[in-house]
Amino acid sequence: MAGPPLQFFRSLIASDLRSISRNSLLLLLTFTPLLMAVVFRLTVPNVAMLEDLVAKQGYTDIEGLRGFLETALGQIHPVLMSIYIGLSSSLVGSVYGLLLVEEREDHVLPSIRVMPVAFSTYMIARLILPILFSIAVTTLAYPIAGMAPLPLGTIFVIAAAGASMVPMATLAVVAIAPGRVTALAMVRVLSLVAILPILTRFIGPPAEWIFMPIGSYWQMQALWTAIEGGEIGAQLGICVAVNFLFALVFYAIFANKSE
Template identity: 25%
Template structure:
């Protein structure tokens, strides 16, 4: 069974599970609300902050938007991660033994689903927020490179958490990998690249470079793709070991 057939078979089931769980449903809607809040809430602030505190908020628009680049995949990855937790606890993979769908096919589906959702949702949120002007094709490209973070989140929750309580703890701990790029923004020079040990740094760095009109963003995109790809392989193998126990 190929990936397209797998999506057709399991996609409607996942959609029903998300629709049935109000928490998971609102997590996805929350991403769109964040974009709307930024669109309506941020533009009125710079004039007030400049007049009152001599603080130029517009200088940080790129940072705010690049944070959204990670925020949306993190939300999507959390939703899919909890779906994986449920299906792991229900021993769904045991049932796959009597279906045409292999464990490998199921795993590919679970990697592809959060990435596809992230690629679809992230540009929409960024376009709604619209604090930084980037061409739509470039936004889609940035979203593509940030999308593996959604799959990494999903696999991390599903393979490292024993239950939903631990899953929530892990989703909150995602700040450990989303905060370093924010800190890196305030680090000048080559020292900033020390944050490259964190995979989320490279998609964000690519966004900063593209927003500044630099051409080296292609290098950062390539590094982000390779680095996250390696981590996906590692986590996917770990997930297979977990579900095979």
């Protein structure tokens, strides 16, 4: 028989799932990473598809063209998957932040203060589900895109480190946004910030240093390093540390406002 902590956790999961399933916008945002992977799969060509296309146009030197196509797509595919990787956790976290803002407006969050559970414990319990969901959807959807293939274990490790952005994004939304309209704007802002480090693919130091305080910068660097066969442990460690520090700052702001 489940104890009170487990029952409490289950009730939170059930409540969150009901809230998201009843809100079409939250549902769409939550599954946007999976939709992105499917769109990439259906629209972004691979070498074989481009070879067939040029062959139909009467081009005969396919072997000579293959090297160029492999080089070109070898540059494009990692960029697209970096956008996917950077956006995935940010969106999931932002959706949960939006959900918490709605609960605050409905006077659900203030009632937590009178419950026999610490506010920090409550927030940790609320964040477990989106973190696990982010890891799962990022890991499972990555191969669907069919670009920049990596071993599933490597994808999982990158997704797990990137999921540290979930609590940061959730707490950023609920700490800064006073209402639902502002929260929706925050979702857009956080999504933009999450994918901005893609610019470092095309610029070098010192310009790229301004992106180092962004967790997704280190996650993208890890992805590119993994594609090239390098070691990614340090980059993922910094990713987690950066996101954790920002999460602590936003939690302090949020907890202070919730008193």
